[in-house]
Amino acid sequence: xxxxxxxxxxxxxxxxxxxxxxxxxxxxxxxxxxxxxxxxxxxxxxxxxxxxxxxxxxxxxxxxxxxxxxxxxxxxxxxxxxxxxxxxxxxxxxxxxxxxxxxxxxxxxxxxxxxxxxxxxxxxxxxxxxxxxxxxxxxxxxxxxxxxxxxxxxxxxxxxxxxxxxxxxxxxxxxxxxxxxxxxxxxxxxxxxxxxxxxxxxxxxxxxxxxxxxxxxxxxxxxxxxxxxxxxxxxxxxxxxxxxxxxxxxxxxxxxxxxxxxxxxxxxxxxxxxxxxxxxxxxxxxxxxxxxxxxxxxxxxxxxxxxxxxxxxxxxxxxxxxxxxxxxxxxxxxxxxxxxxxxxxxxxxxxxxxxxxxxxxxxxxxxxx
Numbered sequence: 451x452x453x454x455x456x457x458x459x460x461x462x463x464x465x466x467x468x469x470x471x472x473x474x475x476x477x478x479x480x481x482x483x484x485x486x487x488x489x490x491x492x493x494x495x496x497x498x499x500x501x502x503x504x505x506x507x508x509x510x511x512x513x514x515x516x517x518x519x520x521x522x523x524x525x526x527x528x529x530x531x532x533x534x535x536x537x538x539x540x541x542x543x544x545x546x547x548x549x550x551x552x553x554x555x556x557x558x559x560x561x562x563x564x565x566x567x568x569x570x571x572x573x574x575x576x577x578x579x580x581x582x583x584x585x586x587x588x589x590x591x592x593x594x595x596x597x598x599x600x601x602x603x604x605x606x607x608x609x610x611x612x613x614x615x616x617x618x619x620x621x622x623x624x625x626x627x628x629x630x631x632x633x634x635x636x637x638x639x640x641x642x643x644x645x646x647x648x649x650x651x652x653x654x655x656x657x658x659x660x661x662x663x664x665x666x667x668x669x670x671x672x673x674x675x676x677x678x679x680x681x682x683x684x685x686x687x688x689x690x691x692x693x694x695x696x697x698x699x700x701x702x703x704x705x706x707x708x709x710x711x712x713x714x715x716x717x718x719x720x721x722x723x724x725x726x727x728x729x730x731x732x733x734x735x736x737x738x739x740x741x742x743x744x745x746x747x748x749x750x751x752x753x754x755x756x757x758x759x760x761x762x763x764x765x766x767x768x769x770x771x772x773x774x775x776x777x778x779x780x781x782x783x784x785x786x787x788x789x790x791x792x793x794x795x796x797x798x799x800x801x802x803x804x805x806x807x808x809x810x811x812x813x814x815x816x817x818x819x
Contacts, residue, residue: 454695454728455815457783458490462688464502466672469685471503474655477662479503480528480648482669483518484510489733489807490673490690491816493521499672500525508667512537515546528573528607528667531583538562542570547606551575551585556596556603563602572597573607573646578629579622580613587633594642607646608637612661615653616678623654627661653677656684675792675803682793689791691807692783693814697747697775698762699725709764710756714740717755722767724752726779729761733809734781739763741798745779749786782806 471479481499486492496507496518508528509515515527529548533541535558541548542562550556550572563570574593577584585593590608597605610630614620630649647663652671654661674689676682703723709715717723724747730736735743739754745763746752748771755766767773782790792803799806 451815452727452813453698454726454732454813455693455817456489456810457692457694458494458816458818459688459690459692460494460498460818462674462690463490463495463498463672465688466674466690467499467502467504467668469687470652470655470666470668470671473685474650474662474666477650478505478646478665480506480508480665480667481672482508482530482667484508484514484530484669485808488669488673488804489810491818492517493523494818495672496523497521506665508669512540512544512546516540516544519544519546532575533558539565542566542568547571547573549573549575549609550597551577551583551593553593553596556593556600560600560602569602569604571604571606573609574605576608576610576630576633578610578626578633580611582611584610587629590633591636591640594637594640598642605642605645607648607665608634609646609648609667612649612651612654615651615658615661616681618657618680623658623661627658651677653681656681670804673807675807678802679793679797689783691792691810693728693781693810694783695726695728695779695781697724697773697777697779698727699775700767700773708756709766710739710759712757715756715766717766719769721769722773723755724765724767724773724777724779726763726765727761728763728781728814729759731760731811732814733811734758734763735795735799735809737799738795743795743798744790745781746785746788746790747773747777747779749788751788751790 481504487495506526532555538558575584615623648665650661650666652668655666674687707717743754744751753766755764792806796803
């Protein structure tokens with residue numbers, strides 16, 4: 451078996467969920483487990499989150515919800531995007547709670563529920579400034595009325611999503627909360643009551659108490675990763691993922707020896723060059739070797755040497771400590787007193803930590819503890 455894997459700490463997931471659930475009380479916690487639980491493994495993470503205090507799970511795709519039901523996970527599952535009309539039969543079959551924001555989706559939801567002889571709870575999403583999906587505020591009352599008029603639908607939630615909450619000093623989050631509150635007032639005046647109100651993602655849940663309402667939807671924080679570097683000190687989150695491999699080969703190269711495709715790296719001195727069996731086909735960015743990427747070997751930081759290739763990566767190990775085939779390599783996580791975080795890797799690549807964990811490839815097996 452190829453010696454490259456990801457260790458996923460389910461106790462860390464449970465710690466983070468418990469920490470967030472306590473923070474946001476009396477609001478409930480919805481654990482976002484879309485995208486294979488941000489690369490951590492949807493079924494084990496969902497089970498752990500439910501046991502640790504999450505009262506709802508959230509996914510992006512009907513198929514993700516189906517996987518949860520087939521694993522006998524029974525708590526409510528919210529679909530964060532409106533399904534296609536032909537998917538609503540599966541929504542009803544698997545007891546998923548869809549988000550709706552278009553007339554066509556609402557009609558398809560009602561028809562699927564009627565065919566099954568059931569009432570279907572739906573959540574209505576409004577766009578308050580993300581400009582992605584969601585009904586324009588001017589249409590929300592019309593859609594809420596349409597849901598109430600249908601004999602097979604229940605308005606179970608009204609929600610929105612914040613665009614810049616991971617920037618603690620950005621005033622636009624307060625603006626979105628204000629707009630959402632205004633919309634809720636209009637719904638109440640129109641006679642709509644009893645639905646769950648939710649706006650908060652991880653960043654809002656952690657830093658904006660006024661945005662917690664009845665429920666918060668936490669994604670990145672339950673995996674132990676702060677929503678942004680600026681929020682790293684907000685809560686003692688525990689990273690859940692460690693990516694490991696082993697040294698496959700070691701050779702001594704002379705100063706000036708070019709390494710990897712394009713010869714962008716030349717050994718600054720005589721050195722031990724280790725090859726490790728992980729590459730960009732595993733989701734490890736090709737650019738890490740030219741933007742300061744490092745790994746941990748023997749508890750020491752070692753520079754990635756040259757372009758990461760499809761299946762392998764070279765590492766400059768210096769000459770101060772011997773390195774041998776079989777030595778453990780940590781690409782993400784802690785080894786000894788050193789730690790490489792998803793946030794650090796993201797900053798080197800000018801992206802976000804979400805992408806680092808989500809892009810881990812299917813060739814990398816997960817080991818759950």
